[in-house]
Amino acid sequence: MKASVPFRSSGVPFLSRTAFLQSRTELTVPQKVFFSRAKHDGSFSLRLVPPTLLAAEKEEAKAVLTLFLKKQGLSNAVAARTINKSDLFVDHLVSRLHSVHKSRYLVGRELTTLEIRDALIPYLETLLDEYGPILVDVVENFPDPPVKEKSEENVQKQPLAENSVASVSPSTPSVDSRKLKALARVSDVSPTGKLPSHIVYLIELGMELEAIREVIRKFPAFAYYSLEGKIKPVVEFLLDLGVPKTDIPTILTKRPQLCGISLTENLIPTMAFLEELGVDKKQWAKVIYRFPPLLTYSRQKLKATVDFLYEMGLSADNVSKVLTRCPNIISYSVEDKLRPTTDYFRSLGVDVALLLHRSPQTFGLSIEGNLKPVTEFFLERGYSLGDVATMISRYGALYTFSLPENLMPKWEFFLTMVYPKSELIKFPQYFGYSLEDRIKPRYETMRKCGVQFPHRRRKLPIAWRNMSTAAQSFNGNLKVEDVVVLSSFQLVNKVNKLYSMMLFGRVLFNDLYAVNLILANQNMMIISQKALAGLRRINLEGLRWRVFDAKGQVLGRLASQISTVVQGKDKPTYTPNRDEGDMCIVINAKDVHWPPQGKEFERSDGQGPHRSYSQSCAAYAPRNKLRDDRDRKLRIFADSEHPFGDRPLEPYVMPARQVREMRPRARRAMIRAEKKAEQQEQGTTNTRKGKKREESEAELSA
Structure with a gap:
């Protein structure tokens, strides 16, 4: 007996065991009809669906069902095996999808991944509430009603757990056949001898054909995405955000599901929501490249993580920096990952807010697999919990290093340097340096130079990192013992090799002149490195190198001229919205003439001339987005030495000071004042007061 059920009957979903009909007008159900209390409103669309779109929708439905299981x-x-036995149920999900979004199909619009998910997940949850633990039998036996007793026995024998199915292979013939069909779409050549258009487009972007196949093996639905409808709009959107074309293949490889998400309804609103939460909109290119799945998370998930960051005590500015630098923190579960890790660090006495700000990636590590072994490693070597807390507070990335490949080898080498363990508490960044490329070569260089480390002042050779601070303290309480243990990890380059040999000879030097030479050399090297640091961000093509000699110049007038050149106001092509200024090098900055109100600032600021000049020049420049680029073009040096001797330098001649002619009234007042001063010098006889004084004196004498 066969029951013929038309699609337009409402209230109950039906589907046959037979092949899925493309006309979708009627389905025949043999023998038994599956009844479910889950609501199924609407009717099937009579519009013919293209086979490629139908295949893509089946893959999307399988992905949703797999995720739900x-x-x-x-x-x-187990999920893969269930999907293999559920072809009729997958067809049933597709039919429900068409009935829910009937209006979309009438206008020929494809559904996005999120729309498909939002339509099917509630329906699956309804079935779960109705059938409970026998849902798998319902899915596999669709449309036949499951046998209650048999299903319960199967549930008892084979519960829904991972451990019970460890012996089942995830690869089955049905799964392989679906992957082969998807891969065939990549390799199929048209009658003209060309690959499909979307494959050609991806290859032009820089994706290798094998990389495309690997993406489709992991996510078969990607093979059915249309070029004009899904792939190309997302790629162009990423390019408009500033993502380099070379980074597009990496992003698509990491998260091909991005192409299945609607731009106007999902991606752009999600980005706006993240910007409200604190993501820097200028850094979207870096954020998406670092973690493409960020845009696929729901708003509830995003808000839950951000609320947790605020709960830990981070400010709005720090939350913005964390989301920009480490967007994958969104993928961490708040209750299963972030909160337990927070409790663990608090038990060690670590400031969680500070650690989250400095090293958020640490909170993605396993407590049992990563955090506890590292803690036990230091405890076994004599450190206390307080010492470990100090080390992790000073260097948050300490727990991210591999124990057997990083920490243990560097610890063994540290023991050969006969330093006290307390030096690692002061400078845990030691574990961040390369053992073979930095630590061993530099230590060996200092050992060959005969460096002596007094036992009473034993210091780790990387403890003194700021050589300018050492140079400032040279004229104060600096002792020879302190200089002998200067940073061996910085004094091994070719430039200061002569000075290091002079200072670190076989005999302990008492000549402080040699000390002064090496400190001055190191200080100059640091200044040169800072001066050359930001040049790669500047387009130097066509720029002039103007040199300003600050000796004897008034700070305000000099800053005004520098600001004019940096902004490009001295050029006839100047426009306010373009950065056309030249490079400005200021020498002899320490000899500038300070105004009376600026001398106190010069003595109390203590940050050198660069900040004073920058603040003075900034007063003459507009506060717009070009300000940072203009600041990079200003290089200031206290003396006449600078590292730009190989550039075509042009000395800047300060214009003559223009004295404005005095107004007539002011001139007359000045003349009267000069005459009065002359009269006072000659005496008081020519004034009225002087004559009266003489008459009164004569009367008194008479």
């Missing part, structure tokens, strides 16, 4: 506790193997 995994959330219920099934392993990958």
